[in-house]
Amino acid sequence: MTKNPSHDPDYATSEEVGDAFGALTDAELRRLGKFAEAYIWGTEYTDPLELVDEAVKRTLIGAEGKGKGRRWPKTVAFMAFMVKTMESIADGSRESVVQKETDHLEVLAGAGGDSEHALGKGGHAHVDVVEAAIELEETQARQAAAKADADLIERHFADDQEVLAIIEGEKEGWKAEETRQAFDMTPTAYDTARRRLRRGLNKLMPGRTKS
Amino acid sequence: MNKSNRTAMDSIRALALRDLEATSDEEIRAEIIEQGGDPDAAAQLIRARIDAVMAEAMRAQTAAAKKVMGAAAAATPKARPTIDRIKQLIQEAFQSDAGLAMAFREGTRQSEADLQSFYDDLVAMGKIKREEQ
Numbered sequence: 486m487t488k489n490p491s492h493d494p495d496y497a498t499s500e501e502v503g504d505a506f507g508a509l510t511d512a513e514l515r516r517l518g519k520f521a522e523a524y525i526w527g528t529e530y531t532d533p534l535e536l537v538d539e540a541v542k543r544t545l546i547g548a549e550g551k552g553k554g555r556r557w558p559k560t561v562a563f564m565a566f567m568v569k570t571m572e573s574i575a576d577g578s579r580e581s582v583v584q585k586e587t588d589h590l591e592v593l594a595g596a597g598g599d600s601e602h603a604l605g606k607g608g609h610a611h612v613d614v615v616e617a618a619i620e621l622e623e624t625q626a627r628q629a630a631a632k633a634d635a636d637l638i639e640r641h642f643a644d645d646q647e648v649l650a651i652i653e654g655e656k657e658g659w660k661a662e663e664t665r666q667a668f669d670m671t672p673t674a675y676d677t678a679r680r681r682l683r684r685g686l687n688k689l690m691p692g693r694t695k696s
Numbered sequence: 697m698n699k700s701n702r703t704a705m706d707s708i709r710a711l712a713l714r715d716l717e718a719t720s721d722e723e724i725r726a727e728i729i730e731q732g733g734d735p736d737a738a739a740q741l742i743r744a745r746i747d748a749v750m751a752e753a754m755r756a757q758t759a760a761a762k763k764v765m766g767a768a769a770a771a772t773p774k775a776r777p778t779i780d781r782i783k784q785l786i787q788e789a790f791q792s793d794a795g796l797a798m799a800f801r802e803g804t805r806q807s808e809a810d811l812q813s814f815y816d817d818l819v820a821m822g823k824i825k826r827e828e829q
Contacts, residue, residue, distance in 0.1 A: 499820065500820055500822075503750065503821045506821070507823055508822065509746075511735070511736065512721035512724070512725070514742040514743055514746075515724050515728065515739050516716075516724060518738060518742050519716055519719075519724055520716060523709060523712040523713050523716055524713075526705060527705050534741070537745060537746070538749050541750065542749055542753065545749070545750065634705060635704040635705050638704075638708060639704075651711060652704065652711065655710055656703050656707045676718070679711050679712075679715040682715070683715040684727065686708070686712055
């Protein structure tokens with residue numbers, strides 16, 4: 486890891502990033518793994534540690550001053566930076582830039598149409614368009630997977646009215662207190678329901694290793 | 697879950713993240729044990745993964761530097777201790793961090809150049825402090 490001569494002093498160098506990784510405590514590493522477990526749902530990753538790996542890579546690339554990396558501003562605590570980096574990667578995976586690039590195909594296909602039909606209609610055979618169509622199908626598959634995830638979670642907590650209540654409250658955009666009032670829950674009941682939800686999610690990750 | 701599944705998943709994730717923020721280090725440790733895991737091994741596994749990614753990045757960087765600048769530029773002298781001291785420091789680093797051995801499985805190379813390169817990598821990873829002769 487060499488130092489980038491044109492490095493902005495507000496951001497960490499490769500060596501400083503290396504030092505920061507080396508200084509992470511066991512408790513921080515376990516917490517990092519837990520955050521990865523929470524972020525992984527709906528992403529392309531199948532193992533929470535893949536998300537950690539990707540965050541490490543992006544941080545190293547960022548320290549080298551390269552394009553797709555994330556630079557660590559030294560005023561931000563390193564753990565907080567790593568958690569935000571994982572969040573950003575997970576969000577990116579879910580939202581996928583590809584989806585924006587293929588929106589025009591959905592317009593071409595219209596309601597109920599598929600991308601193959603849209604391609605035929607437009608007479609396109611260009612490789613970029615074909616790739617975009619494939620990517621659109623992948624995005625649709627990802628959305629279907631998100632629905633499957635939600636269904637799985639719903640079934641798992643079907644008998645836990647408190648967990649279902651806090652999810653409903655969250656979907657409504659309510660604060661914890663509003664949810665508690667709406668469903669007649671004590672603060673402890675709310676907190677323990679939230680704990681059951683998170684721990685239940687960990688158990689539900691099919692084929693995903695636990696850290 | 698009557699609304700869109702995306703909203704449902706966003707909500708579930710937000711709740712899980714808030715719970716995690718409210719969970720202490722000790723509670724996380726206890727949770728891993730309760731789930732049949734080993735908290736020390738869990739931390740060690742993540743440390744080994746981080747070390748492996750860093751080692752891979754450094755190898756790629758070295759390879760790229762050699763390609764661009766040639767072997768002579770890549771071999772630019774750096775401040776290092778003696779070879780015997782380098783061996784000692786590497787051994788100490790392995791003893792204090794078991795995950796390093798996993799990250800550098802091919803670290804059995806014994807030539808002086810390889811040891812020096814390995815030493816530079818460990819310094820860059822923050823595993824040993826740079827020394828001079």
